[in-house]
Amino acid sequence: MSENPSASPQPVDKVATPATPEPSGVDLARVALRAAKEQARARGAAAAQKKQARRGGGLRSGARADGRDPMALGAAINRLITERGWETPAAVGGVMGRWPQIVGEDLAKHCVPLKYDEDPEERVLTVQCDSTAWATQLRLLAPRLVARLNEDLGHGTVRMIKVLGPGGPRRGYGPLRAPGSTGPGDTYG
Numbered sequence: 001m002s003e004n005p006s007a008s009p010q011p012v013d014k015v016a017t018p019a020t021p022e023p024s025g026v027d028l029a030r031v032a033l034r035a036a037k038e039q040a041r042a043r044g045a046a047a048a049q050k051k052q053a054r055r056g057g058g059l060r061s062g063a064r065a066d067g068r069d070p071m072a073l074g075a076a077i078n079r080l081i082t083e084r085g086w087e088t089p090a091a092v093g094g095v096m097g098r099w100p101q102i103v104g105e106d107l108a109k110h111c112v113p114l115k116y117d118e119d120p121e122e123r124v125l126t127v128q129c130d131s132t133a134w135a136t137q138l139r140l141l142a143p144r145l146v147a148r149l150n151e152d153l154g155h156g157t158v159r160m161i162k163v164l165g166p167g168g169p170r171r172g173y174g175p176l177r178a179p180g181s182t183g184p185g186d187t188y189g
Contacts, residue, residue: 110134
């Protein structure tokens with residue numbers, strides 16, 4: 001094996017590449033035809049999509065269920081509640097409807113749930129009683145009632161029960177008020 005010292009290696013950037021011939025008339029026609037076909041295909045696909053959108057998005061009725069099939073009212077309502085994130089308010093609303101079964105008939109006759117604050121830091125159920133004696137009774141039962149409600153609704157749904165006493169008459173300032181009195185608030189608290 002003999003090496004020729006005068007032969008130098010060719011630089012890498014000057015590697016000979018085969019020259020591509022310029023397209024001739026027939027080749028240019030083929031390229032133009034192919035481009036025209038692709039454009040026509042794209043326009044046709046766009047028109048077909050518009051047509052399907054007008055007919056309902058291209059969904060076809062068939063043997064299998066799809067999003068357009070009718071559903072039972074209960075299933076539709078449950079789906080709506082889940083999609084909108086109304087699980088907790090709906091559950092609490094159910095509690096307000098079942099209030100006598102939850103707290104008992106005697107307590108339900110004298111105490112009525114008014115509202116539920118669903119703020120994650122609050123979660124307070126507000127209940128109004130028709131006398132101060134029943135309000136005191138409900139305040140004593142509140143921890144057990146919160147536990148019972150959380151069993152039904154899920155842990156942490158109700159954190160506190162706010163008990164309101166009876167609502168007195170409107171606190172107006174009439175002509176027959178004693179000095180220093182708070183009006184009916186002295187009686188009804």
